[in-house]
Amino acid sequence: MVFDFDEVLDRRGTDSVKWDGLKEFFGREDLLSMWVADMDFRTPPCVIKAIQERLDRGVLGYTIPNDKWYYAFICWQQKHHDWEVNAWEMMHMPGIVRGLAFALQCFTEVGDRVLVIPPVYHPFFLVPEKNHRKVVYSSLIIDEQDEIQLDFEQLERDMQDCKVFILCNPHNPGGRVWTREELLRIAEICERNNVLVLSDEIHCDLTLPPYKHIPFASVNQWTREHTITFMAPSKTFNMPGISTSICVIQNPTLWEQFHTYMEASELEMGNVFSYTSAAAAYSEGEEWLLQLKAYLLENIDFTQAFLKEHLPMVSMVRPQASYLIFLDFQKLGWSQEMLTRVVLEDAHLALNDGTMFGQRGEGFLRLNVGCPKSVLNKALHQLADAIYKKLNI
Ligand SMILES: Cc1ncc(COP(=O)(O)O)c(C=O)c1O
Known part of the structure; x- marks a missing residue:
């Protein structure tokens, strides 16, 4: 079976922290949500089926x-x-x-x-x-x-x-x-x-x-x-x-x-x-996981290639596991306050502030790439546009 990780799901209205929590955590809702560490993919069918069967017992x-x-x-x-x-x-x-x-x-x-x-x-x-x-x-x-x-x-x-x-x-x-x-x-x-x-x-x-x-x-x-x-x-x-x-x-x-x-x-x-x-x-769930990991690798490769080509002043810690990319903005020389403001107000992205993980996170933001490629592509373009606008380029 081939699993569809390209499907764009609307998770708003499911009480999801990642999407329905935007207003509470970021003060606005007009954001692409790339923060909390869960993925915008369907849970594997084998898990849904097991829960469904359990529910059917009534x-x-x-x-x-x-x-x-x-x-x-x-x-x-x-x-x-x-x-x-x-x-x-x-x-x-x-x-x-x-x-x-x-x-x-x-x-x-x-x-x-x-x-x-x-x-x-x-x-x-x-x-x-x-x-x-x-x-x-x-x-x-x-x-x-x-x-x-x-x-x-x-x-x-x-x-x-x-x-x-x-x-x-x-x-x-x-x-x-x-x-x-x-x-x-x-x-x-x-x-x-x-x-x-x-x-x-x-x-x-x-x-x-x-x-x-x-x-x-x-x-x-x-x-x-x-x-x-x-x-x-x-x-x-x-x-x-x-x-x-x-x-x-x-x-x-x-x-x-x-x-x-x-x-x-x-x-x-x-x-x-x-x-x-x-x-x-x-x-x-093994087969689903195998396909998921291949998809995540493509998203990581895509992000790395995008940064190299369109945003060389931003680099990343390449993850060896999982779907959370620590983006390094230090070369921009911006304060953390300015960085988070540009990303929120101009790029309309919800990312995790690197400093929430401790002092050494200064100059970093965490991007969740556990999402369809089309969404990732949109997010990276929004990020690039906002940074170039701020730099007046
Ligand atoms: C390292 C680590 N531990 C624990 C958790 C959360 O686990 P739980 O929801 O089971 O408390 C996360 C979620 O991002 C995590 O990254």
Whole structure:
């Protein structure tokens, strides 16, 4: 079956954050929405069908995880990431950000130090801050070639006295896929400092060829015993509205501790669509995902070629995973305030401000290319026109 990613969908009127939230978040509605990380594509037919069949049973009662859910996830990990997971190591999570918050509440105390490496997905520091933990900001380097590198010396210094490190694997923004060598070095630093790692791997199944995702927990015995891994079908199969994700803990003591915490408030329970939709995605969604990734690669190539030809003063961090492009406007020499104003008021685009991911995001905006090519083309032309107008060219 060939899936149609060119279809332009009207998502307004579906209470979508990305489209119906424009007024609230950007103060106006006349924008092309290229921000929130969900895609303007239909969710795969296999997922819709599974939900439909569940609906057709006519009763929306309480739901327990089913065998198919365990089996589909375990087989997927084995096949796609060479990672052996057992059913008793899994736990349902009603969302990854929530999972990070629960893990912080369970494994740390108020005032404990939590390390993050910005620019990074903003809840990584907002969640610990709002939970009164002390956030330690280490730095990620975005070099002259717009390539993302880790600063291991700084990481080593900053990790001291930290209780938890929140790793984004692959990294958002920027879509960097960490190599085995990099993960090993991170692991060594974490081990030396006895730090618990929360590894958010939500973007892992969108890793684009030729890159390969490596689950942090699979790197060595130490990471296996000291990592809480969060994964989900949500980004991959465009179904984040269902709020279903999975936590894997391979250390039985940590699993028990977290489960006791979660169970106390029934936080680990999924909703009526959680297990059935996730199982359908992992067991029947592979072909859809293959075609999606090919389409995303074309959109990334298209954006890169467009910038080179029409907007050489804007460059990009080329994502190795996922559909979020970190655009680099530093050569324009504009303030962040001017940059965001031009993009909003003249280009009529809703993009994420790079600074929302931390200080190092200055000079950047994040563009979501999980959309039909025609929409991307329109957005890039609007961006180019607005910049040239501002430059009086
Ligand atoms: C790295 C990362 N983690 C988590 C999330 C959100 O996950 P959830 O909706 O399951 O909380 C996102 C969404 O963009 C993300 O990029």
